Amino acid sequence: MRVQDEQFGMIVDYEDIRQNIHKVYDYIYPEYNLLAATRVATEYAEDDPSISITVGASALAYSILIAAEEYELAAQLKDKIFTLGWTEEHCGSDLLSIRTQATPMSDNPNERNFHIKGSKWLINCSFHADYHLILAKTDPNQDGPRSLSFFLVPQSSCKNWERLETHVLRGMVLTKFDIDGPGVQVGKLGHGLSIIQRMALPSKYQCTSMGVRMLHGSIPAAVEWLGEKRIFGSNPLQFSNVFRQMYDITLKGALYDFMFFRAAALNENGFLQFHGTTLKSFLLLRINEVLSKNWLTVGSKGFVAQSVIGRDAIDSFVLPVFDGHYTINTLMTAKHADRYLGAELHMDMEEQLHRLSQNLYEERPGSEIEANPKEVRKPPFFSYAGYLNQFGVPLPIDWEELIQKCREITDEIEVLGLGSEPEYRYKTGELIHWLESLQAACELWKLTHENNYLNTIVIQYNGVVNHVNTIISEGSLSAEFMLPARQVPISGDTSDPVAFLKRLLNVRAMVRQMPAMSAGD
Ligand SMILES: Cc1cc2nc3c(=O)[nH]c(=O)nc-3n(C[C@H](O)[C@H](O)[C@H](O)COP(=O)(O)OP(=O)(O)OC[C@H]3O[C@@H](n4cnc5c(N)ncnc54)[C@H](O)[C@@H]3O)c2cc1C
Incomplete structure (x- = not known):
């Protein structure tokens, strides 16, 4: 080749x-x-x-x-x-x-x-x-x-x-x-710019798919190597510090993989640009982070030229930059913030999960390349808290309070006259991306019934918390800081850590093994 x-x-x-x-x-x-x-x-x-x-x-x-x-x-x-x-x-x-x-x-x-x-x-x-x-x-x-x-x-x-x-x-x-x-x-x-805008709508998905393929190659390679190597009379994966890091990497890798296919499945009805910009900025930045952490955790093996682990970590850095810098994509999402945080439309959880379980991973012809950029400027957002309240997530997270807090932050940014500053438009766009990834984590958990994915929800929730606190801290806002949530204990048999982690990474198999949700289930 x-x-x-x-x-x-x-x-x-x-x-x-x-x-x-x-x-x-x-x-x-x-x-x-x-x-x-x-x-x-x-x-x-x-x-x-x-x-x-x-x-x-x-x-x-x-x-x-x-x-x-x-x-x-x-x-x-x-x-x-x-x-x-x-x-x-x-x-x-x-x-x-x-x-x-x-x-x-x-x-x-x-x-x-x-x-x-x-x-x-x-x-x-x-x-x-x-x-x-x-x-x-x-x-x-x-x-x-x-x-x-x-x-x-x-x-x-x-x-x-x-x-x-x-x-x-x-x-x-x-x-x-x-x-x-x-x-x-x-x-x-x-019409050069409008042709670019039209072509850029689906191209964000194409670019991100490469990042997702890198996750598929690099994380299992790291898990296998750490489970096979012997140092100090054991496999590194048996050391609790290494296992915990790989557990965290695995949960993130699983969610990011799910987020890509979820976006492709839900990109109709005006959501093409919203999901695409989330992928091309937020998701690819997170993929950089997780591939870098994966490389550091695996150690020397990842540095050998033949290893996909180091190669993909390095190569993944260009994905959020070329073909539309991630900043621009995040600024585009910021334009949706008011409508995203203030949406009241009811979304039925069963219906949305049914849509997802029908469309996830399906390769179907579509008209993404013909979409008119004007038509995707106002996706019909639905009530965030109203939707997530239906999930019955067994964690002490108050969805109404979370959205209220985010609105408090964006309102204070406006009151301080910072709303049109690129710094705050970027931060607002990032906030929406974090919230969307948290919503995706809830869907992943609900679609698979996998208890370890509750910790994916906690990780994303804490990501939102961290981001909100950074906005408060850097802007000296008067809003109260948010508190992070606690993870649940790791569940399942971890005596074979390679098998345990590889099962969690295989989201597609896990979604498919669940009976297809039908609206009204
Ligand atoms: C490996 C590689 C391959 C490439 N291949 C091609 C190719 O085949 N064809 C091609 O045409 N191009 C190609 N490019 C160029 C690529 O498309 C550009 O990287 C991209 O357009 C972004 O431009 P830039 O990286 O110069 O950053 P800039 O756009 O110059 O950004 C610099 C900084 O300014 C910030 N910034 C930019 N705009 C704004 C704004 N409006 N508001 C606030 N902040 C902003 C960004 O966040 C960034 O931090 C390639 C790049 C790389 C690295």
Whole structure:
């Protein structure tokens, strides 16, 4: 899957990718199947993150053609590698300040052929690609939301590639390069930003799926190694300190895995963006943390180059950054805070769990790539406390009080005039993400009836508490600090810790072994 290249050393095998990438595109067009496309990409990559991301980046670029409704091109170009040609060295998230320019080839107002001139930076696959989806401006003096357009630029219009080696994904080849040649308009002129927004809705799920696959590889590998190695006459996993750390990592890994598939299952009815932004920021940051902790706990074995444990911990760091910085995603969630915390709509627990147990892990065609960003701006949130009160969680958590506390915090932020500060918008977005992860933990427990997952609820609750207390502390707010909750004793037979932890990690099996919930159960 990797080849020794004379110029670049050991890199992903672009020729093999070119021959196989249509298998991923086939799940993007003519029918869009989000989970199947990500599964096929990671299966092809055999979970090598450099290959997954190379294929994933090309698939995201290909999906720009769909978001721009360029179906003929999408049908014709299934055996090509594409790049996402957005970033320039001087700008990252601030795409409106790009400088690459597109000049029409004639005076015809309907001209679709342009001369593209500019430079792109840190672009994956750019030396080996067949086509680039280049973001450019027809008028470099404009910087409004209608100033950006997409162009399909062949490799022959590019030059001066210079490899940029990175700390992550070292099998990929990223370059900076110049463009000076013809390109064809993709979508309508001035619609670049709205095409990105449309394509970005499902792309957040694709990017996160790679983080989730890393959990699947790294945590069991750590559990197995710690259960097999012998030091001081025992397996490290038998030491209570190591076991407790791996128990914590396992519970978090199980929840994060569940949160991904839950988001994919519940992303209808306007929730596409809300769940996607939670995944792309909150979940991927938590995945970084848990993979790092996993690596530290396992020790030296994780540092060996062949080990997935160290590799995935390092590579996971890029996931919340590229293809939309996590900050931007968190700021998007902050816009929902008032509606999220104040929602009164009743959500029936049985109905929601039924929906989940029907849709979890199902690879079904959907219209995520065609969703209009405007339609996902107001998801119909429901009463948080009203929903969780139905769960009968046997922990001393008062859901009404929790939501009341969060509202007290956001109200005080407003009263102090801090509501429009990026710092507080970010903190508010994070607060909503923590609350959503706590809700997911309750669903995980209820769907599996697994008592150890009560501790997942406690961990997420304490995450909310910690976040609220940080806001109070850093902002010197007058609100009272919150108290954390106590975990319940570990339940079940832990005499075989490897089997015990691996069972808890296998959320899919645990959900499936429960009789499917039917509304009214
Ligand atoms: C390995 C790798 C591969 C990549 N591949 C590609 C590729 O193939 N194609 C491509 O086009 N790009 C690619 N990129 C670039 C990537 O998309 C950018 O990293 C991304 O756009 C974010 O930009 P940035 O990292 O420069 O950070 P910036 O956006 O410059 O952010 C810097 C800091 O400012 C903060 N910030 C940013 N905006 C705001 C705001 N509005 N309000 C408050 N704070 C803000 C952020 O939190 C961050 O802390 C790649 C990057 C990496 C690392």
